[in-house]
Amino acid sequence: MALRHPQLTEEGELNHLLTIDGLSREMIHRILDTAENFVGVSDRDVKKVPLLRGKSVFNLFFENSTRTRTTFEIAANRLSADTVNLNIDTSSTNKGESLLDTIDNLTAMHADIFVVRHAQSGAPFLIAEHLNRLRAREVHVINAGDGRHAHPTQALLDMYTIRHFKKDFTGLTVAIVGDVLHSRVARSNIEALTTLGVPEVRVIAPRTLMPSALAEMGVHPYTDMRAGLEGADVVIMLRLQSERMRGSLLPSAAEYFKHYGLTAEKLAYARPDAIVMHPGPMNRGVEIDSAVADSPQAVILNQVTFGIAVRMAVMSMMAAN
Ligand code: CP
Numbered sequence: 001m002a003l004r005h006p007q008l009t010e011e012g013e014l015n016h017l018l019t020i021d022g023l024s025r026e027m028i029h030r031i032l033d034t035a036e037n038f039v040g041v042s043d044r045d046v047k048k049v050p051l052l053r054g055k056s057v058f059n060l061f062f063e064n065s066t067r068t069r070t071t072f073e074i075a076a077n078r079l080s081a082d083t084v085n086l087n088i089d090t091s092s093t094n095k096g097e098s099l100l101d102t103i104d105n106l107t108a109m110h111a112d113i114f115v116v117r118h119a120q121s122g123a124p125f126l127i128a129e130h131l132n133r134l135r136a137r138e139v140h141v142i143n144a145g146d147g148r149h150a151h152p153t154q155a156l157l158d159m160y161t162i163r164h165f166k167k168d169f170t171g172l173t174v175a176i177v178g179d180v181l182h183s184r185v186a187r188s189n190i191e192a193l194t195t196l197g198v199p200e201v202r203v204i205a206p207r208t209l210m211p212s213a214l215a216e217m218g219v220h221p222y223t224d225m226r227a228g229l230e231g232a233d234v235v236i237m238l239r240l241q242s243e244r245m246r247g248s249l250l251p252s253a254a255e256y257f258k259h260y261g262l263t264a265e266k267l268a269y270a271r272p273d274a275i276v277m278h279p280g281p282m283n284r285g286v287e288i289d290s291a292v293a294d295s296p297q298a299v300i301l302n303q304v305t306f307g308i309a310v311r312m313a314v315m316s317m318m319a320a321n
Pocket of ligand 1: 280
């Protein structure tokens with residue numbers, strides 16, 4: 001008998017969101033459709049909705065964040081939840097308390113949703129399995145980025161952005177460019193794009209930043225950026241994850257920009273109506289030229305705004321189970 005994924009209930013509904021891997025095409029579209037209903041609320045055209053009234057969302061960010069932490073907080077507020085941002089630097093984890101003891105204590109304070117970012121791949125899984133073992137089914141875990149493993153809500157907001165601008169996934173060529181080896185965003189995006197039926201997913205990277213298992217993931221590797229961008233509808237740029245690199249994988253930032261930085265000249269190889277995305281934070285002049293980042297083809301700030309509605313969708317769907 002196949003083991004049930006720890007993020008799904010027995011009925012196949014979302015109990016936690018840990019990874020895109022194992023989510024069906026229907027489930028991803030359901031999340032995007034739900035997010036579409038929240039766009040007005042997330043834009044403040046509509047006041048709060050009461051779907052999480054009386055619930056507490058705990059943001060546990062063991063790694064830095066601007067976009068993810070803030071948009072989760074805004075999303076929780078728009079759903080009428082109480083939000084707690086645990087200050088990790090002044091918390092008892094610095095006195096040796098284990099991650100699961102911290103979780104037990106916060107659960108005792110009636111946490112309903114944990115939003116967890118952690119440098120260790122698998123940390124949100126560990127918490128979810130712990131809660132599942134305790135049968136604390138009403139307590140949910142959302143992975144807000146773990147090590148180089150997964151960043152599911154980033155992938156979902158990226159899919160929302162692509163669907164918003166391109167309408168249909170089934171005729172697209174999508175190029176993901178940069179430090180794929182260390183990127184949880186790339187992994188989650190590849191899983192989402194292939195699940196949604198994108199016929200041509202390309203990865204463009206120097207050999208030292210190219211994962212070995214790409215063929216199994218159903219994507220096409222390119223080391224030449226111009227060849228990889230040829231005819232692309234969507235270009236997703238990635239940040240160089242220097243904090244996760246062991247040893248010197250690149251000659252220099254300037255050399256990297258020369259070969260893999262997105263300039264207007266290189267972008268001209270993509271389709272004229274191609275959109276340019278980046279999960280942020282951006283390193284201008286390293287992976288992307290300011291002339292492109294600030295151009296009408298860039299939808300980078302749209303991604304951030306859509307992130308509020310997508311995170312509202314995920315939290316409201318969980319709370320409904
Ligand atoms: N995209 C993303 O995860 O950004 P933050 O690190 O600012 O949350």
